[in-house]
Amino acid sequence: MVEEKTYNHLWEILSEVPDPEIPVINLVELGVIRKIEEQPDQDKIIVTITPTYMGCPAKKLFNDLIIEKLNSRGYMNVEIISQNHPVWTTDWLSEETKTKLLNEGISPPTIGDKIITCPHCKSTNTKMVSQFGSTPCQSLYKCNECLEPFNYFKCY
Amino acid sequence: MKITIENTEAKFIIRLADTSVILGQRLAEMCSSGPFLEEDIALSNIGLDLFGRAEELYKIVAKLDGNKFTPDDYVFRRNEREYYNLKLVEQPNDDFAYVIVRQFMHDVYVKEVFTQLLNSSNTELAGLAEKVLKEIRYSHLHCKDWMNRLGLGTEESNRRMQSAVDHLMKYVEEIFNFDDLDKKYLTDCEKLKTVWNNEIETTLNESNLKRNLVAPLTMRDYRDGFHSEHMGHLLSIMQYLPRAYPDAKW
Numbered sequence: 342m343v344e345e346k347t348y349n350h351l352w353e354i355l356s357e358v359p360d361p362e363i364p365v366i367n368l369v370e371l372g373v374i375r376k377i378e379e380q381p382d383q384d385k386i387i388v389t390i391t392p393t394y395m396g397c398p399a400k401k402l403f404n405d406l407i408i409e410k411l412n413s414r415g416y417m418n419v420e421i422i423s424q425n426h427p428v429w430t431t432d433w434l435s436e437e438t439k440t441k442l443l444n445e446g447i448s449p450p451t452i453g454d455k456i457i458t459c460p461h462c463k464s465t466n467t468k469m470v471s472q473f474g475s476t477p478c479q480s481l482y483k484c485n486e487c488l489e490p491f492n493y494f495k496c497y
Numbered sequence: 498m499k500i501t502i503e504n505t506e507a508k509f510i511i512r513l514a515d516t517s518v519i520l521g522q523r524l525a526e527m528c529s530s531g532p533f534l535e536e537d538i539a540l541s542n543i544g545l546d547l548f549g550r551a552e553e554l555y556k557i558v559a560k561l562d563g564n565k566f567t568p569d570d571y572v573f574r575r576n577e578r579e580y581y582n583l584k585l586v587e588q589p590n591d592d593f594a595y596v597i598v599r600q601f602m603h604d605v606y607v608k609e610v611f612t613q614l615l616n617s618s619n620t621e622l623a624g625l626a627e628k629v630l631k632e633i634r635y636s637h638l639h640c641k642d643w644m645n646r647l648g649l650g651t652e653e654s655n656r657r658m659q660s661a662v663d664h665l666m667k668y669v670e671e672i673f674n675f676d677d678l679d680k681k682y683l684t685d686c687e688k689l690k691t692v693w694n695n696e697i698e699t700t701l702n703e704s705n706l707k708r709n710l711v712a713p714l715t716m717r718d719y720r721d722g723f724h725s726e727h728m729g730h731l732l733s734i735m736q737y738l739p740r741a742y743p744d745a746k747w
Contacts, residue, residue, distance in 0.1 A: 394545075394546065394549065394632060395546065395549030395550050395552070395553055395628060395629075395632065396542075396544075396545035396546040396547070396548050396549025396550065396632075397545075397549065398545065400549075425553060425621070425624050425625055425628055426620070426621070426623075426624025426625075426627070426628075427624075428624065428627045428628045428631065429628075430631075470535065471535035471536075471538070471539060472539060472635050472638065472639045473535070473538050473539035473542045473543075473635070473639070474538070475538070477542045477545055477546065481535065495635065497631050497632075
């Protein structure tokens with residue numbers, strides 16, 4: 342019981358760490374944090390993370406932010422293990438997270454990049470401007486209805 | 498520090514890592530020199546993917562070789578002749594057409610290479626291959642678009658694309674002179690060659706470009722660490738800082 346409580350508590354703490362580039366969602370929602378283990382005998386926390394993209398500039402920052410957050414709550418001995426497999430996928434984003442993204446002006450990923458919704462007027466009559474957007478995980482789109490540009494979170 | 502690679506599989510994987518980092522460096526050179534803002538961002542993003550991929554590949558190399566060196570050691574502390582990248586990817590950004598044709602030729606090649614590596618008995622490599630294939634999709638689509646757009650564009654854009662194709666094709670032959678390592682770690686070398694030739698020819702055809710017969714270059718193989726003249730210049734820029742200030746940190 343005690344373990345279970347700590348375990349959930351640690352997940353809650355890490356839910357407070359925002360994604361550095363898309364601060365409206367946190368690292369748990371992004372699916373980056375895969376596993377949190379506690380080794381009470383060594384007073385150590387092991388966090389397993391899966392990076393979103395191999396070349397993501399925020400990759401190193403993720404580690405620092407996680408360690409900083411846990412340290413601030415008194416967990417001083419933190420180890421981070423980075424694993425590439427299973428491969429991170431946008432399927433790990435929940436519907437709730439996708440709604441958050443949409444409300445924040447980022448169109449959430451859809452399977453096969455088929456139906457892209459404009460976050461401003463919710464029209465699906467949209468057009469890609471550039472495959473590559475402001476961060477490696479986003480594309481630049483334009484809405485044909487309200488004519489506003491917006492970012493689309495690419496499907497991986 | 499002399500960087501050595503002992504493990505046979507590591508010797509194979511470092512070719513992919515080197516190809517990735519050198520092409521990444523070429524794209525990094527395009528940062529703030531792209532033809533327009535969106536394309537500048539696109540090339541930089543593709544470059545980031547290549548650096549990230551290279552880092553993961555070097556980690557696997559290091560692990561296979563007893564973690565004697567770090568990815569940074571491999572990248573910054575090896576000389577020209579100790580690098581095993583395709584000569585294709587070290588060719589300079591002479592013209593935007595060169596950047597695109599080089600990238601497209603590379604993407605078609607690595608797409609099939611990593612498809613074959615999905616079956617690797619090295620589970621880390623197989624896992625990485627799955628990720629690479631997801632990431633490469635966007636770069637591949639992007640370059641294919643440009644191949645069509647510039648090939649079918651104006652007389653001038655077609656001429657420049659054709660000139661890039663003719664020039665870069667000289668560096669292609671060596672890719673398919675497979676050695677024992679290729680045969681050991683790829684599942685089907687001949688298929689790699691066929692897939693590459695087919696896709697390149699299809700795309701050239703639909704872009705109003707030709708695959709002219711080019712005289713093969715009499716340069717020795719990249720697998721033995723041989724390069725074109727551009728490689729030394731590339732490394733001198735890429736490696737200057739860590740060599741001048743070996744303990745620099747930021």
